[in-house]
Amino acid sequence: MSQSAHKFSLTTRIFIGMIAGIVIGVLLQLLFDDSGDFTFSVFGFQFSAYSIFVDGIFSTLGQIFIASLKMLVVPLVFVSLICGTSTLSDPSKLGRLGAKSVGLYVVTTAIAITLAMSMALLISPGEGLNLTTETSFEAKTAPSLGDVIVNMFPSNPINSMAQGNMLQIIVFAVLFGISMAMTGEAGKRVSAFFEDINTVIMRLVTIIMNLAPYGVFVLMAKLFSTIGGDTIFSLAKYFFLVFGVLIIHGLVTYSILLKLLSGLSPVVLLKKMRDAALFAFSTSSSSATLPVTMETARNKLGINNSVASFTLPLGATINMDGTAIMQGVATVFIAQVYGVDLSLGDYMMVVLTATLASIGTAGVPGVGLIMLAMVLQQVNLPVEGIALIIGVDRLLDMTRTAVNITGDCMVSCVVAKSEGGLDEDIYYNEHAGEKEEDVNFSEFDKNA
Template identity: 75%
Template sequence: MTKSNHVSPPKSANPKMGLTARIFIGMIAGIVIGALLNRLFDDSGDFSFSVLGIQVSTYALLVDGIFNVIGSIFIASLKMLVVPLVFVSLVCGTSSLSDPSKLGRLGGKSILLYIGTTAIAISLAVGFALLVAPGEGLNLETNATYVAKEAPSLGQVIINMMPTNPINAMAQGNMLQIIVFAVLFGIAMTMTGATGKRLTAVFDDLSVVIMKLVTILMNLAPYGVFVLMAKLFSTVDFDTIKSLIKYFALVMFVLGVHAFVSYPIILKLLSGLNPLILLRKMRDAALFAFSTSSSSATLPITMETATKKLGVKSSVASFTVPLGSTINMDGTAIMQGVATVFIAQVYAVDLSLSDYMMVILTATLASVGTAGVPGVGLIMLAMVLQQVNLPVEGIALIIGVDRLLDMTRTAVNVTGDCMVACIVGKSENELDTHTYNDLEAGLKEEEVHLEDINKKSN
C-alpha cells in the first residue's frame, strides 16, 4: 500500500474580518473623513461645480446630501425594529413564565439596580467634579438662552404608563406603555390554555424572524457608522471643545470609570460572573450606541447581545433591557453631576454639602420620573439646577459639546442595561453560564450568507 500524496489545503491566512473590527474601521474612517472635510471646508471657502446649469456645493453634496441620507436611513432602519422586537420578545418572555409572580421580582430587582447604579454614577460625577473644579477661573459668556421644558410629575408618569390605545403607543414608540401592554398580553396568553399555546408558537416564530432581521442590519452597520461619524465630525465646532476641554475631558473620564470600574465591581459582587467577558462581548452594542447616540435605536443590538452572546434567557432580557433603555440613565446622570458643579463654578455660586446631596437625590429620582419623555437629559439637568437655585441658562454653555458626550454616555447606558440583565438573570437562574463564558457565543449568528437564500429557493 502506498500512502496518499493528497495534501489538505492550508487554512486561509486572512480569515474573514469580524463584525466588531469592521464597525471599528468604519467608525475611525468616518471620523478621519469628517475631520478632513471640517478642515477643508472652513472659512477659506467651498468648492462647487455646475450640474445642468445649477451650482452644487461639494460640502453640501457630501454632508447634507449623501452622508445625511444614508445615515438617516440607517437610523430609521434600526428604529423600525424597536417596537416589534420589544413587543414580540416581551410577549414571548412573559408567556413562558410559569409563575406570574416572577414578573414582580424581575421588575423590583431591575428598577432597584437601575436606580442604584444611577445614584453611584452621579455621586462619582459630583465627587470628581469637586476634586478637579472644571469651571474655576473660566469667564465664559454666551448670548444663547435655554428654556427648560416642564417635567411631568411622578404621578403623571405612572398614570401615562397605562396605554389607552396600544396601537397609538406603538406608533409613537412609547416604550413604557408598550412594556405594560406586552406584559398583560403575555399573561393573558398564559391563562388561555390551548389557544394561548398556539399563539405562543406564532410569537416564537416571529421572534426568530425579527432577530434574523436584526442580524441583517448589523452586517450593514460598518457603512452606517461610517456616514454617521463622517457627518458628525464634519460639523463639529472644535473651537467650542477647546474652550470647554476641562469639562469635556472630565465627563469622559468619569464615564470611563463608571463603565470599566463601577460596572465590573457591581457585576462581580452581585453575580460572581467575570466582568471582563461582559465588557468584551459589549463591543458591538457599545459601538452602535456610540455612533447612533440613542439607546432606543441600539435596543435591537442590545437585546441580541444579551440573549445570544451573554446567555440571558429571553424571559428576563425581554423585560430588563427595554426597561433599561427607558429608565437607565447612568451616563446622563454623570453629565448632570459634572455640569452642575461646572455651572456653579462658572457663575461663582457656592453650593453646600446638602445642596450636593439634593443634586444626587434629584437626579436619581428624575431618571425614573422623566422616563420616556423626549429630551429627557436636558429636562433632568434643568430640574437639578432649579433644585439648587442655579441659572438654567447655564445649560447653553455646554450644549456645544453635548453631542459628542452623548455618544459616549449612550454606550455606557447600554452596557449598564446588559449588566443588570445578567445580574437579574443569574439571580433567577435564567442565565446560561456556558454561553456567557463562551467567547465565540453569538458570533456565528451574526453572519449572513445570501447563498443560503438561493439554496432554499431551489
C-alpha cells in the same frame, strides 16, 4: 459569501468603519472650509462639494441607518416581552424581575451622579471661567413619582406604540403575555405565532447588524465634518472630566457590582459588549441600539429571553447612568461658572431629581440636555447655562450612551443569575453568538 467577506469579524468591521468615518470627516472639514470649498455649476445650479458629501450623501444614509434601527424597536420589544412573559409558570417571578431590575437601575443611577458631583467638586472644572451665554433653554418640571407611575399605564396601547412610549408598551406587553399564559390551549397557539414572529424579527436584526459598518461610517463622517475642534478645546477641562467619570463608571463601578452581586467575570461582559457599545457610540440612542443589545444579551451573554426581554427594554427607558454623570458634572460646572454656592441639601436635590427624571425619559440623542434643564431649575441655577456645554455635548452623548447600554446588560446579567436564567456556558464561551453575526446573502440569489 466569499472568504474575503468573512476575513474580519463584525466588531472589527464596525471599528474600521468608525475610524474611516472620523478620518474622512476631519479631512472634509479641513479641505472644504468656508474659504476653500469646491463649487461647480450644472445647468445653471451651483453645487458645493462639501454640501453634497456632508448634507447629502452622509446625512441621508445616516438617517436611513438610524431609521432602520428605530424601525425594529417597538416590534422587537413588544414581541420579545410577550414571548418572555407568556412562558413564566410562576407569576411571582415577574414581580421579582421588576423589583430587582428597577432597584438596581435606580441604585446605579444614584451612584453615577454622586460619583460625578464628587469628582466635579474635587477638580472644579468651572473655576476661573468667565463665559457668556446667548442661548436660552426652557426648563420643564421634573415629574412626580405619582405621575411616573400613572403614565406607565396606556389608555390606548396602539397609540403608545405609534409614539414609541416604551414604559407603556412594556406594561401592555407584560399584561398580554400573562393573559396568554393563563388562557390554556388558545394561549399556546397565540404564543407559537409570536415565537415565529420573534424569530423573523431577530433575523432582521442580524441583517441590519451586517450593514452596521457602513452606517457607522456615514454617521462618523457627518459628525466629524461639522464639529469644531476649537469648541472642544475651549471646554477641555469639563469635557475630559465628564469623559473620565464615564469611563470609570463603565469599567470600574459596573465591574465591581457585577462581581459582588453575581460572581460573574466583568472582563467577559466588557469584551462581549464591544459590538453593542460601538452601535451605541455611533447612534447616541439607547432605544435605537436596543435590537443589538438584546441580540448580545441572548446569544453572547446567555441571558434567557424571559429575563432579557423585560430588563433590557426597561433599562433602555429608565437607566440613564451616563446622562446622570453629565448632569452631576454640568450642575457643579455651571454653579462654579456663575459663582453660585450650592448647599449639601441642593446636591441631594440634584441626586433625587436626576434619578427621578431619568425614569420615563426617552433614550434618544440630546435628551440629557432636557433633563439637565429640570435639574438646574430645582436648585435655582440659570438654565441658560446649558449653552456653555452644548458645543461638546454631542461627543459626550455618544460615550454616555455606550455606558448606559453596558449598565443595562450588567443589571440583566445580575438579575438573570439570581433567577436561574443565565447560561454560564454561553457567557464564558468567547465564540458564543459569532454565527449570528453573518448573513449569507447568497441565499437570496438561490431563491430568485
